[in-house]
Amino acid sequence: xxxxxILVVDDEPxxxxxxxxxxxxxxxxxxxAENGASARKALRERRPDLILLDIWMPxxxxxxxxxxxxxxxxxxxxxxxxxxHGTVETAVEATRLGAYDFLEKPLSLAKLxxxxxxxxxxDKLQRExxxxxxxxxxxxxxxxxxxxxxxxxxxxKRIAQHDTWVLISGEPGSGxxxxxxxxxxxxxxxxxxxxEVAVSSIAGxxxxxxxxxxETGGHIHYGRLEQAMGGTLFLxxxxxxxxxxxxxxxxxxxxxxxxxxxxxxxxxxxxxxxAATGHDLEQEVKAGxxxxxxxxxxxxxxxxxxxxxxxxxxVPELLTWYVDYFTxxxxxxxxxxxxxxxxxxxxxxxxxxxxxxxxLVQRLLMLGSGDEVGAEEVEGALGRGAPPAAGAxxxxxxxxxxRQAREQFERVYLQYQLDKHGGNVSKMAQDVxxxxxxxxxxxxxxxVEIKDRx
Numbered sequence: 350x351x352x353x354x355i356l357v358v359d360d361e362p363x364x365x366x367x368x369x370x371x372x373x374x375x376x377x378x379x380x381x382a383e384n385g386a387s388a389r390k391a392l393r394e395r396r397p398d399l400i401l402l403d404i405w406m407p408x409x410x411x412x413x414x415x416x417x418x419x420x421x422x423x424x425x426x427x428x429x430x431x432x433x434h435g436t437v438e439t440a441v442e443a444t445r446l447g448a449y450d451f452l453e454k455p456l457s458l459a460k461l462x463x464x465x466x467x468x469x470x471x472d473k474l475q476r477e478x479x480x481x482x483x484x485x486x487x488x489x490x491x492x493x494x495x496x497x498x499x500x501x502x503x504x505x506k507r508i509a510q511h512d513t514w515v516l517i518s519g520e521p522g523s524g525x526x527x528x529x530x531x532x533x534x535x536x537x538x539x540x541x542x543x544x545e546v547a548v549s550s551i552a553g554x555x556x557x558x559x560x561x562x563x564e565t566g567g568h569i570h571y572g573r574l575e576q577a578m579g580g581t582l583f584l585x586x587x588x589x590x591x592x593x594x595x596x597x598x599x600x601x602x603x604x605x606x607x608x609x610x611x612x613x614x615x616x617x618x619x620x621x622x623x624a625a626t627g628h629d630l631e632q633e634v635k636a637g638x639x640x641x642x643x644x645x646x647x648x649x650x651x652x653x654x655x656x657x658x659x660x661x662x663x664v665p666e667l668l669t670w671y672v673d674y675f676t677x678x679x680x681x682x683x684x685x686x687x688x689x690x691x692x693x694x695x696x697x698x699x700x701x702x703x704x705x706x707x708x709l710v711q712r713l714l715m716l717g718s719g720d721e722v723g724a725e726e727v728e729g730a731l732g733r734g735a736p737p738a739a740g741a742x743x744x745x746x747x748x749x750x751x752r753q754a755r756e757q758f759e760r761v762y763l764q765y766q767l768d769k770h771g772g773n774v775s776k777m778a779q780d781v782x783x784x785x786x787x788x789x790x791x792x793x794x795x796x797v798e799i800k801d802r803x
Contacts (some may be wrong), residue, residue, distance in 0.1 A: 351579035353398040354378040358388045360406045396575040404432040415446045424429040427468040489641040493663030509535035516647045523703030525625040535582040541580030549589035556594035577620045587624040598641045652744035657699040671710040681714040689724035705714030760795045
């Protein structure tokens, strides 16, 4: 499990040595480069968590190097500029190109360490916020006080203490991603990245580039394996991975290193792999769709997530949790599920598991009226009661900004269309009149889950 890796780029050997020793005393991993060419080489060998970059160097100035790195995918990590002869114009240009901060030489030790700490924390929060905009934020601890859930949480805590690969199985919507995040949060890797890959949403042929990255024309695209360095890589619905990517992943797990697509230098990996599937992988192996050797690599510790119908006593607690979430984070009106509604839902089969419950709560808060949700309204929302009269309820509150109202309507509309087509995005794209790639992008931006409806 690696500490943050910092690359120091400076043509003055004394500064490189001094800064390296200081940072290593603070338990950082440190690499050094004396010019632009060696800095480029260092970035090909390993993705840093932060770069300290001098402005004046013999072969290329730091601003030009910063501009080069900012092209394509953008800066690979926070960059802190350093200079003993900087100007206001230089600092402004560095900031415009994405530099986190600008430090003057001679460096103040206290300021250097504080700026690095803040830059790493800001980068971590930015990555977390990108994930939160796409989905409901992770539950700190999976909800439920049933005996089933208590045993499962204890099992995950025990597994987390050992740095082994884990294969999570369970029906769609049962909470596989929630338990993967909980496993990461309980492990020694908790301070390092948690990177989630929805394998089924990667377009055909792009799996290798997404996982392992690529090098083209001097530009480096860091794949998910490098983004998760030191932390956890979560492969959701791993059964959807194509055979080429499976072979590459197996090679990386066997050797502890891989080569980016189009690259030539091996990159060492230090990640914990957590894979999840709703399929029977042993049957996939027999059918020739999944490699047997990769299955045994991933299935070191199996973890089975039960469907919601096996712990229905947790339904009232889950309803409360999601009502609180949607009223707090999406400003939907607060509504309470009365005893009749709770009793009905405790006896419901939940074919879509926790995800279905979450979507039901969101739909009822959006479309319903009144302080209470009753059993009859729940039955109607689940398609078991009489449908509401046309025009009886508009799905979006009109007392809010246009942008927010539009997003709410689009979310309800696309959730309905996705359910209607059983999670088949190709058929849905034809119905709604959108190109499939654009539709995938829209679904992700609105936090509408795709994989769990199939």
